[in-house]
Amino acid sequence: MSRTCAFCKKTASRANSVSHSNIKTPRFQKPNLQLISISGKRVKTCSSCRRTLNKKLHEKAS
Structure with missing residues (x-):
């Protein structure tokens, strides 16, 4: 499960490429x-979870 977000468990979804014809x-x-890196561990997160984590960290700091 290397292409999975550690927080929301988001994975690849299947879609179709549609040509002109x-x-x-x-x-x-x-x-x-x-x-x-979260507390010394490297974790794979999707960009939306990363933004949420940054928001929570900034709220704690202020």
Whole structure:
């Protein structure tokens, strides 16, 4: 499960690429995963969870 967010468990979803002639080809939409370090551990999180974590950290600090 290397392409999974550690917080929301978001994974790749299946979608179709649609050409001009309406031919549908299957493809995957992958989450925007980024490595962040939380208390010394490196964790893969999606960008939306990362933004939420940053918001919570800024609220605690102020």
